[in-house]
Structures are given as C-alpha cells and as structure tokens.
Amino acid sequence: MHHTPVLLAEVLSALEIVPTGVYIDCTVGEGGHTEAILNADPGCRALGLDRDTSALATARTRLATFGDRVRLANASYAFMVEEAKEHGFFPADGVLMDLGISSLQLAEEGRGFSFQRDDPLDMRFGPEGETLAEDVVNHYSERALVTILQEFGEEPRARRVAKAIVRSRPLRTTGELAKVVEEVLGRWGRIHPATKTFQAIRIEVNQELKTLHTGLAAALEVLKPGGKLVVISYHSLEDREVKVTMRESPVLRVITKKPIPPSQEEVRVNPRSRSARMRVSERLDGGL
Numbered sequence: 001m002h003h004t005p006v007l008l009a010e011v012l013s014a015l016e017i018v019p020t021g022v023y024i025d026c027t028v029g030e031g032g033h034t035e036a037i038l039n040a041d042p043g044c045r046a047l048g049l050d051r052d053t054s055a056l057a058t059a060r061t062r063l064a065t066f067g068d069r070v071r072l073a074n075a076s077y078a079f080m081v082e083e084a085k086e087h088g089f090f091p092a093d094g095v096l097m098d099l100g101i102s103s104l105q106l107a108e109e110g111r112g113f114s115f116q117r118d119d120p121l122d123m124r125f126g127p128e129g130e131t132l133a134e135d136v137v138n139h140y141s142e143r144a145l146v147t148i149l150q151e152f153g154e155e156p157r158a159r160r161v162a163k164a165i166v167r168s169r170p171l172r173t174t175g176e177l178a179k180v181v182e183e184v185l186g187r188w189g190r191i192h193p194a195t196k197t198f199q200a201i202r203i204e205v206n207q208e209l210k211t212l213h214t215g216l217a218a219a220l221e222v223l224k225p226g227g228k229l230v231v232i233s234y235h236s237l238e239d240r241e242v243k244v245t246m247r248e249s250p251v252l253r254v255i256t257k258k259p260i261p262p263s264q265e266e267v268r269v270n271p272r273s274r275s276a277r278m279r280v281s282e283r284l285d286g287g288l
C-alpha cells in the first residue's frame with residue numbers, strides 16, 4: 001500500500017503543467033505527486049528530493065518507468081537551489097512542498113513516528129539528524145517541553161503532558177510515551193490522545209519550522225518568473241509561515257487568498273488528509 005497523495009487534482013491544476021516544464025517535488029516521499037506530474041504531460045521533467053532514504057528507494061522503484069524524465073536526490077529541500085543546479089532543474093516552472101509525514105514512515109518499523117507501534121524513540125526523517133525523540137523526551141526541561149507541546153502540537157493540556165513525561169523518565173519507546181500521555185489525558189473519540197504530542201516532538205526533532213523557512217526562501221530563488229509555488233501544510237504554524245512568506249514576498253503573487261482544504265469526499269476516503277491546507281503563489285519577474 002502506497003501513501004495516498006493529498007489534494008492531488010488541486011496540486012496538478014495549481015502547477016499548470018506545461019510540456020517542456022521542469023518541476024521540483026521537494027518532498028517526493030513515495031512519489032505519488034511526482035508520478036502524477038510526470039503523467040500530466042509526456043514532455044515535462046521532475047526532480048524529487050527527500051531526506052528519507054527509505055522513502056526515496058520506494059519512489060525510485062515506482063518512478064523507474066519514467067527514465068530520464070525523473071531525477072531523485074537524498075537531500076533536504078533547504079538545499080533545493082544547489083540540487084536543482086546540479087541536476088539541471090534550474091530554474092524551475094513549479095515547486096511543490098507536501099510537508100509532514102507519509103503513511104510509509106508512520107508504518108515503518110523502528111522509525112518511532114507512530115504511537116501504534118512500540119519502537120525506540122527516534123523520529124528523524126533522515127539518518128543525518130543529531131537529535132532523537134529520546135533526547136527531547138528525556139533531557140529537555142519541563143518548561144521547554146511545555147513550549148514545544150503548545151507551539152508545535154497545539155496541545156491545550158501541554159502542562160499536564162509535560163509534567164507526566166518528566167515524572168515518568170526515562171522513557172525508551174513510543175509505546176511507553178503513548179501510555180503516559182493516554183494515562184494523563186484519558187481516551188475518547190477516534191483520535192489517539194498522544195497524536196499532538198507525537199507531532200510536536202517530531203517537529204522539534206527535525207527542526208521542521210526552521211527548515212521550512214529556509215526552504216521557502218530557496219523556492220523563491222529556484223522558480224522562474226511565472227513559476228508556481230504550491231505548499232501543502234498540516235498544522236497552523238506551518239500554514240502561517242507559508243501564508244506570511246507568500247503575502248510578504250515582493251516577488252510572489254498570491255493565487256489562493258484562502259488555503260484550499262481537501263474535499264469532504266477526500267477526507268472520507270483518506271482521513272489523514274483532514275488537516276491539509278494548500279496555498280499557491282506565482283513567482284513574479286524581478287530579482288530577489
């Protein structure tokens with residue numbers, strides 16, 4: 001089972017794919033969006049980046065039939081300018097960023113992204129990361145944990161969760177962490193009470209907001225005039241960063257005044273898409 005690409009029709013229409021177009025999928029994951037881009041026009045080419053080597057291996061197999069029309073590189077999108085230049089994708093007609101985590105990563109043994117498995121607390125997207133979830137959980141101060149849970153997890157009961165984590169140290173596995181959160185928050189409804197905690201720790205481990213900030217600046221540099229920037233975010237801090245960059249950049253024209261959510265039908269078929277929000281801008285002429 002592949003990760004189901006989110007807002008797929010909306011992404012394709014926003015990119016306005018042209019026959020000789022050159023596209024950068026900053027978060028290629030299992031290649032769902034890239035495959036659809038390459039299928040949209042037989043003349044276009046795509047460069048896919050990902051920090052995750054195992055996601056790239058899946059994408060490589062899936063996209064093999066496209067031959068030279070696709071290039072894949074194990075790199076953070078923070079370095080997309082260098083990667084685009086190296087692989088002949090500079091300047092680009094479109095840049096796509098589909099932030100967050102894939103179903104494959106959630107399901108993969110040993111990654112530590114899911115509270116539904118009992119794995120070591122890792123949560124790094126790529127092996128180069130220096131901080132592990134275990135470091136955050138066992139060594140951050142209670143105060144720092146509260147801030148992370150509030151800001152990156154939007155967890156309204158951050159203080160209680162942070163206190164419980166500190167009291168239960170050392171925590172070694174995702175199962176132990178999920179249990180601590182469940183005990184303190186209780187459980188009702190379909191969404192696991194540790195969802196926000198896991199999201200917050202993952203964002204901290206991977207420094208996702210800082211990287212997004214750098215990545216958006218790189219995207220402006222890589223796009224040609226008229227090129228499209230399409231970003232799908234999964235929580236409000238990410239979305240705010242995207243909104244502010246798009247509004248305040250003198251070299252972008254905002255196309256989506258309000259973010260585009262998935263349709264009710266998409267959420268029904270793929271509940272993981274529920275928090276997705278897509279924003280689109282066009283690169284204007286003029287230097288940076």
Ligand SMILES: C[S@@+](CC[C@H](N)C(=O)[O-])C[C@H]1O[C@@H](n2cnc3c(N)ncnc32)[C@H](O)[C@@H]1O
Binds near residue numbers: 029055211
């Ligand atoms: C939601 S998934 C993308 C799914 C993909 N669009 C698909 O259709 O299969 C997000 C991906 O972004 C990757 N990622 C996260 N941070 C990254 C970064 N800084 N640079 C490149 N890839 C990153 C993750 O490893 C993950 O594979």
